[in-house]
Amino acid sequence: MTESKVHVMDRDTKNAIAITGLRKSYEQSPGAEATYAIDDISFEVPEGQFVTLLGPSGCGKTTTLRCVAGLERASQGRIEMGGEVMFDAGRKRDVRPEERPIAMVPQSYGIWPHMRVIDNAAFPLRHGRNRTKGPEVRRRALEMLEQVGLDAVADRWATQLSGGQQQRLALARALLGDPQVLLLDEPLSNLDAKLRAKLRQELRSFQKRFGVSALYVTHDQSEALALSDTVIVMNKGRVEQIDRPERLYDHPRSSFVADFIGSANLFPVREASSGAGGGVLARTDLGLVLCARTAPGEQVRPHDGGFVCVRPEDVDVRADDTGDGQAATGDNAYAGVVESAEFLGDRLELVVRAADLPVTVSTRAGQDLRPGREVVLRLAPAATSYLAS
Ligand SMILES: Nc1ncnc2c1ncn2[C@@H]1O[C@H](COP(=O)(O)OP(=O)(O)OP(=O)(O)O)[C@@H](O)[C@H]1O
Ligand SMILES: [Mg+2]
Known part of the structure; x- marks a missing residue:
């Protein structure tokens, strides 16, 4: 005592x-x-x-x-x-x-x-x-x-x-x-x-x-x-x-937390290096991804491995009417094809196949984004995280 x-x-x-x-x-x-x-x-x-x-x-x-x-x-x-x-x-x-x-x-x-x-x-x-x-x-x-x-x-x-x-x-x-x-x-x-x-x-x-x-x-x-x-x-x-x-939702520290809390797109990283403005430039199967968001309070040391993480509502999707994928230019833009589309009243839940990866996208309803449609995905760097594990 x-x-x-x-x-x-x-x-x-x-x-x-x-x-x-x-x-x-x-x-x-x-x-x-x-x-x-x-x-x-x-x-x-x-x-x-x-x-x-x-x-x-x-x-x-x-x-x-x-x-x-x-x-x-x-x-x-x-x-x-x-x-x-x-x-x-x-x-x-x-x-x-x-x-x-x-x-x-x-x-x-x-x-x-x-x-x-x-x-x-x-x-x-x-x-x-x-x-x-x-x-x-x-x-x-x-x-x-x-x-x-x-x-x-x-x-x-x-x-x-x-x-x-x-x-x-x-x-x-x-x-x-x-x-x-x-x-x-x-x-x-x-x-x-x-x-x-x-x-x-x-x-x-x-x-x-x-x-x-x-x-x-x-x-x-x-x-x-x-x-x-x-x-x-x-x-x-x-x-x-x-x-x-x-903070758990916006700044998960690991792919486990990102996946367990809400839904998240997690792309495995092959190679990572320091990117513009303190971010991380990650090479994934999707292409190069600039991630401006990193785990809170941590000095991020990019290394090969880890994940790019982006929430479905942070992926911007537009129909690509050029028909040749050329609209996907600039940073963090990728050409893809709508694989499935679910209408959920206030929003559309899409799975888009881009460079052979399924990307889940949540977007407002009203766009004509049926399966088979060619689209351009943009990941806003500020809403895209690099997770070391
Ligand atoms: N009385 C026990 N004897 C042996 N192993 C146990 C015992 N109780 C729990 N464990 C083991 O300890 C680990 C943690 O179990 P625990 O019950 O704490 O999990 P939990 O997070 O509460 O899971 P759940 O959500 O299923 O209730 C598990 O691997 C379980 O098999
Ligand atoms: Mg229990």
């Missing part, structure tokens, strides 16, 4: 959670090489923020969350909450889950079917870190149920609730534990699309209203972008990028 409070930071940058160098491998069969479910993970959840762990199935999101909750023991690294050390593999410090200032909402909600709604909600008041007694329990539980719109069904059995109501009950119960951090593992994944969209907005407004920090897990990129202050993109047990949603 001696080192608690040592790491309290100044008020403006106080972290609800700070994780450093976390590593965890599960038991392997004897003789098998150890593989890490999470491998040297470090990140922070600033107080009051909504931070999301995003990545494909098996990348280590749940493992990370369970380590934070104390349900899983990491083999290396350190976890602090509000400046206090909860876990330190080196110093053999490991605060028990029930002593950590967290509440977890698991994917299945963990609602107890043999209890009424009110008793489910009141559980942390009766058994949690900050216990209450007597009529105060029911009063506070009812008050919270009212906040989440469940006061009218307080005396029903929990099994009589719909999926969305169960999700709200799980949230009410978590909030009644008065946690500093809410841990949420894909809490919307077994609801239908419409309810998901509604509840994610609700979740965000509860989180703000209660001023609680949140660490949220999802593999759904649109959910992550819509909800989060900060997104941590994970891949194979490692952190790929930590950024605000807009």
Whole structure:
């Protein structure tokens, strides 16, 4: 206990959670090489923020969350909450889950079917870190149920609730534990699309209203972008990028992030050199591409390999009426043929074959761009990135 409070930071940058160098491998069969479910993970959840762990199935999101909750023991690294050390593999410090200032909402909600709604909600008041007694329990539980719109069904059995109501009950119960951090593992994944969209907005407004920090897990990129202050993109047990949603979309650091967040055209680079104005000139199968956009805060050292990345909406497409491909002159202009065209109401989604590469293009509807049409593609250098990996 001696080192608690040592790491309290100044008020403006106080972290609800700070994780450093976390590593965890599960038991392997004897003789098998150890593989890490999470491998040297470090990140922070600033107080009051909504931070999301995003990545494909098996990348280590749940493992990370369970380590934070104390349900899983990491083999290396350190976890602090509000400046206090909860876990330190080196110093053999490991605060028990029930002593950590967290509440977890698991994917299945963990609602107890043999209890009424009110008793489910009141559980942390009766058994949690900050216990209450007597009529105060029911009063506070009812008050919270009212906040989440469940006061009218307080005396029903929990099994009589719909999926969305169960999700709200799980949230009410978590909030009644008065946690500093809410841990949420894909809490919307077994609801239908419409309810998901509604509840994610609700979740965000509860989180703000209660001023609680949140660490949220999802593999759904649109959910992550819509909800989060900060997104941590994970891949194979490692952190790929930590950024605000807009920056992740506009400035992905790797082809993995570009591809996982939204859709992206990624052209492998054969040779790269420094281009005009600090950009990168990349030779690809499409031709030479000038990329003015590079990863944020990084001095880009072009090397052979890597990718040119451009979003479909940043590719300009025009019909080429010359019929001989000669219109494709100037920087970043390429001749191609429309391979498929999908009308999506407000826009056209095209696949254009240019130098044998499929290029996805999103353009406003109204142009006559049917399959077979010859076109010129232009990639605005300012919207075209060079990604080193
Ligand atoms: N109890 C366990 N025993 C052995 N291996 C495990 C265990 N739990 C998870 N793993 C392995 O650890 C890796 C990370 O799993 P984890 O459950 O953290 O992934 P995830 O990102 O939450 O995936 P999903 O989106 O499918 O829930 C996977 O390779 C998984 O097979
Ligand atoms: Mg999981």
